[in-house]
Amino acid sequence: MEKIICGIQQIGIGVPDVQEIWKWYRKFFGVDVRIFEEAAEAPLMTRYTGDKVQARTATLALSMEGGGGFEIWQYTSRDTEKAKFEIQLGDLGLYICRIKSRDVKASYEFMKSKGAKVLGDLKKTPHGEPHFFVEDPNGNIFNVVQEHTVFQKTKFEGKTGGAAGVMIGVSDIAAAKKLYADILGYSTVEYDETDVFDCFSDLPHGDKKVRRVLLSHPEKREGPFAPLLGPTKIELVQAIERTDAKKIFKDRFWGDWGFIHLCFDVRNMDELQKECEAAGFPFTVDSGSTFDMGEAGGRFSYIEDPDGSWIEFVETHKVPVMKKLGWYINLKNRNPKKALPTWMLKAMGMNRVK
Template identity: 60%
Template sequence: MSYVISGIQQIGVGVKDADEAWKWYRRFFGADVPVFTEKAEAGLMLPYTGGQPRSRYAILALNMQGGGGFEIWQYTSREPQPSSFDIQLGDYGIFSGKIKSPDVKRTYEYYQSQGVACLSEIHRVGQGPLNFFARDPYGNIFQVVEAADWFQDRKQLTGGVYGAVIGVSDIGKALTLYRDVLGYDEMVYDETGTFESLKALPGGTVPVRRVLLRHKAERAGAFAPLLGRSELELVQVTGGREPRKIYDGRFWGDLGFIHLCFDVNGMDELKARCEAHGYPFTVDSSNSFDMGEAAGRFSYIEDPDGTLIEFVETHKVPIMKKLGWYLNLKKRKPTKPLPRWMIKAMSLSRVKD
C-alpha cells in the first residue's frame, strides 16, 4: 500500500487565550464543531520546545461546510512569545492561512461591516481565484479565497482552511516537497514582480516570485469529502530585502501559525517517501497517541526552510460525543471515504454562541 493524503486536516495557530480565539474563529470562520479540547503536556515535541516538555491547552475545531480545521494552541506552562520582528511577506514559514468562501464579495462586505481588518480589496492574479486578505485580532493574516467544492451548504459565508501562503528561499527546491511528496502537482500560475494586490501587506512592496499550486487528483480517504480540495502559494523574495525565519528564536506553539497538518493514511510508506526526498521525520509518535476524545499517530517534517509540516493518521475520532460514539478507523480501507451522514453527525457537537 502507498500512502494516502486525505487533505489539510488543520492549521495550527498559537495564541494567548485559546477559548477567546476560538470564539472569534467560530464567528468569522464558522469553526464551531470541536473534535477535541484537551489540556496536556506536549512531551514529544522536544526538538521545537527548547528540549523540555511543555504544558498546553489545545482545541481542534472544524467548519462542517467543508475545509480543514484549526488547532488553536495555547501554552499553559509559559508565556507564548511574539516574533521579535515584524513578519513580512516572503519570510520563511507560514505567512497566511487560506480560508475558502462560496461568495468572496459578501464575505468582504460582512467583514467590513463587523470591523474585521481587511488588508486588501478583492482581487485576482492570473488564473487564480478571487480573494482578499484580512487580519484576526491576534495579528494573524488570512486570505479569503473563492472556492467551489463543498461538503454541505450551511448558508455560511466561509468554509474552513483551504491552504496557506508559505515563504520559501527557493521555489524549485521547495517543490520537491510540496509537489513531489504532498501531491500539489498543478501550477495555476507562476508570476514574478511587484503586485498591486500585495502592497497593503507587510513586505508587500518588494519583488517576489509567487507560485500557486493545486492538486489534479481528488483526495481520497475517510475525511476527504469534508476536507476537500486545497491550494498552497509559495512566495520567494527576489530583491529588496533579506527574508528571515518567522520562528527564528522561538518555540513551536508560540504566537502565530505553528504548522500545517495533513490527514494521512499509510504513515510508514509516507515516512519512506519523505526520507527518499530528503525530508526525514523529526518527530514521530510511532504508535497511537491519545488526546482524550481522539487518537492517532502523528509526525513532523521540516520543509527546506524549516517550516513545520505535520502528518496525522487518525485512529479514533468522536462522531457523537453525547452518545459516546467513537469511530475506530484502523481497520478501514485507507482510500474509502466515510459515509456523508456519518461525517455530518459530528455537527451534533456544534457550539452555538
C-alpha cells in the first residue's frame, strides 16, 4: 500500500475572532461552506502549546469552486498572540496563502470595488501569469493566482475558490525540496529565479533580493476528495540579502495569530509515516487510530519542515455531508485512490452559510 497525497485539505489560520474573520472570507473569497464547527480542548498538541492543554474553537470552511479549505482557529483558554515583529518577505514559515481564481483580473476588480486592502497592482509571475496580493483585516496576506480548474462554478462574484497552495519562507531551498518535492510530490519546477521582484514591491521588505521557486505536482491528485481539493502549488522563497530572517512563530504557540499549518488530505498514513521518518521528518504528533472531532473523525499527525513550519496530515474516516439528516460518509473501507461521486461532493455545498 503506497501513501497517497490527495491534496491540500486546509490551511490553518490562527485568529482572534473566528466569526468576524470568517464573515470577511465569505465576502471576499467565497469560502462559505461549513464542514464542521467545534469547541474543544487540544490535548494532543501540548508539545506546541506550552506543555499545557489549551481550549479552542475551530471552523473548517470550503469553497465549492474547489481548492483547500480554511481551518479558522481561535484560542478560548488564552489570548491569540501576534508576532512581536513585522513579518517580512524571507522570514521562515508559512508566509502567504495562495487563493485560486478563474479570472484574476475580475477578482482584482471585485476586491478593490468592495474595499479589500489590495497590496499594489495586478502583476505577473516570472512565468507570465497574472496575480495580486490582498491583506485580510488580521494582517494575513493572500496571493490570488490563476487556476483554471474549477470543481463547481458558483455564483460568487469574486470568481475565487479556496487555497491553491502556499508561499513558504525557507532558509535552504534544497533542504526544503526534500520534503515538498520528494515526499509531498511537488516535483515539477515551474520557475527558479533569483532577483529583486517588482511584484513583491508592495510586501514588507519586498524590495530585497530573494530566490523563489514555484513547485507543482506533475500527476493529478487521487483520493476521495481530490476533485474538490484540486491542483495546488508551493512557492519556496529564500532571502538572499537578508541575514536576519526570523521564524514567523518564534516564541509563540501553534494556533497563535497567522498561518499555523499546511494540512494535507492523505490515505495510508502508516506508509507516509515510514517515508517521512526515513527522510528525517518524524511525526511529532500522532493521534493514533481515530480521533473524533464531533462532526468529523480520522487520524491526524504533524511533522516539521527543515525550518520548523508545521505540516499536518489528515486521514479522514468520517465526514458530514448533511448534518441535519445525520448523513455522514464512512471512508474506511473504500478504495483509497477512488474519488467520491461528484453528486456526493456537491452535496457538501448544502452546508453553505450566507
